Structures are given as C-alpha cells and as structure tokens.
Amino acid sequence: MSSIRLFILSALSERGPMHGHHLRLLSEEEHLDMWTDITIGGLYGAIKRLGAEGLIEEMRTETVGSYPTRKIWRITESGIQALSSLKIRGLREIVLRPDPFDLAITRLDPDRLDDLESVIAARLASLEAMLTDYEAHMRTVARYLSLAESLAMRHHVVRLRAEIAWHQELAAQLPQLILDEKARRTSHDPAT
Template structure:
C-alpha cells in the first residue's frame, strides 16, 4: 500500500527516492516498511503488473537506477487495499491474554516486574509521540493530526490498562495472602 500510494501521489520514482520520501514523511512511524525489502518488493510488484519500469537513470558515477511508475492495475490494487483497510475492524489477538491465562509458569514477582516494565515502555512511547506531535504540529496537514491522535489514544489506553492490571495483580496477591493467613489460623486451632 505504501509503495503504490507513494507512486500514485508522487509520480514515477526510483527505489532510493521512495526510501527518501518515506524517511521525510516518517513512514516508519505508521507502517512496517523495511528499507532493505523495498527493492525486492519493487521488482515483485513490477512482475505482478501493478508497477512498470518507466526508465533507467544514472547520475554521475552513481549506479543506474530503475524508475518505476504505477500502472492502471496498480491504481486499482491501491483502491482495493485502501478499501480493505478501511473495512477491517478486526481486533488483533494480544499475546498478553495468553500470558495472563498461563501466568502460573512464572513467579508473581517476575510477572509484576514484567508488567511494570511494559507499562514504563508504553509510557516512554507515549511521551515520545506527544513530543513528536508537538514538533510536527506546524507541518501537519489534512488528516495527519487525527492520525497522530489515534496513536496517542492507543498508547494512553495501554498505559491505563497496565495500571489496571498492576492493581488487579496486587489485589489478587493481597487476597491470596489473606486466605493463606486464615488457612494458617484454622490449622492452628
């Protein structure tokens, strides 16, 4: 979707220019685009007919670069991908659910330490994104502010959920400690 969108919006480009555009737009924040896989993806997409080789360019002593453009089939594919993404409201499974189901395999102390570390990580990410939003604010256009807000809301929800989880684990430990004391008293009587 990223490659097709970049070529649809920016016209024909070679891979290096697409990578540079991705870095300028900070696409790594929004999508899982690996720079090393871009060139293979371009060739594969050309083989599939969603891209076409427009020309080869060479500047000075730099290696020749293949310039790709989006085809009619590629524009149709981009529209399909955009619509599919808009329609997909699947809540992806979170492996943390499995951790909580099988938590008996690790100690309570290890569980609490890991939850605290996760919470701190989400909090640090939230701070990073809040600062990034502030820096980017003067340059944001169109729906970009709302995209930032989506990420901020998701991170705030993770921090809040981890706070609730920490409280629930602490309550459970406290309840277990109370029942252990009651059981010890009953055995002593």
C-alpha cells in the first residue's frame, strides 16, 4: 500500500488538475509528513512513476512570471480505478512495520552493555518529547481538521503512547536483561 500514490491520486481526483509544486504545498498544508509516511521529497518521483504508469497524465505546461515551467497533471480513467482500489486497500490492510530496534536488542554488543541504560533512557526521552510536540501541534491545528483527520492524528498519539509504555517496561526489566545477556555470553564463550 502506497500512501503517496493515494495522496496524489486523491488530490487530483478531488481538487482537479495541478502541478507538482501545488501538490507539495497541499501536503505541507495538511502536515502529511507528521501523520503519514509521505515525504515531501518523494512527491516528484511518485508523480513521474504515476505518469509512466498512465495513472496521471500531463494536461499542459504553464509558466507564471519568472517561475520555471510547470507540468499540470490530471488523473486518468485508469488512475480513477487505481484510486478506488487504493482507498479500499488502505482501509483493509494493517501495517505494523518491524522496528530495527527489536533486532538490535536481541544482538547486543557485550562490550557496550553498560551503555544500554542511558541509550534506553534517551530513547524514552525522545519518544516522550515527540508525543509532547505532536500533542501541542494537534491542539494548534485542531480547529482546521475534519473529524477523519483528527482521528488519524489521534491514532499517531495512541501509537506513541504504546511505544512509551513498552519502553518503560523495557527500562524496568533492563537490569535483568543485562544479567541474562552477560550470562548468555559467558555460556557461549569458548574460552570458558
């Protein structure tokens, strides 16, 4: 499931033809980088791919003032069909991406076990700061959000809180985890 494809096709379907810069401004206005996996830099590459696939097409070019010439894109009939499919898939698919942290915590460096407490504390502090910042941002933009947008942003808050709770559990069990890791390393050391 591609969020960026869903965004571009939806925007062209709902708002009509527009150029890439307009799509970029729209994504910034909606703060998509804060609550989706869409990056502003990825928009232009996605536009090219959608054009190559025939899901959008260049309608015309325009030049305004001293700005560079811009291609105006519109959604095609194939794009409308793809958008319908993307909307359904987006609602049905559950996406929980694996966190590389999980693999790293199972492959600890035996020479750095004493650093683990400060690393976990820093991670926890970062997550708490992210939550604080995100909630402050939500309060700032709340009056501009539709109910659906508000719920989507709330989903991010719930996920951050779950991450914080898990990290707090990890921090509480860290002394035992370090002891277990040292014992495991000693039992696997061929020199002992």
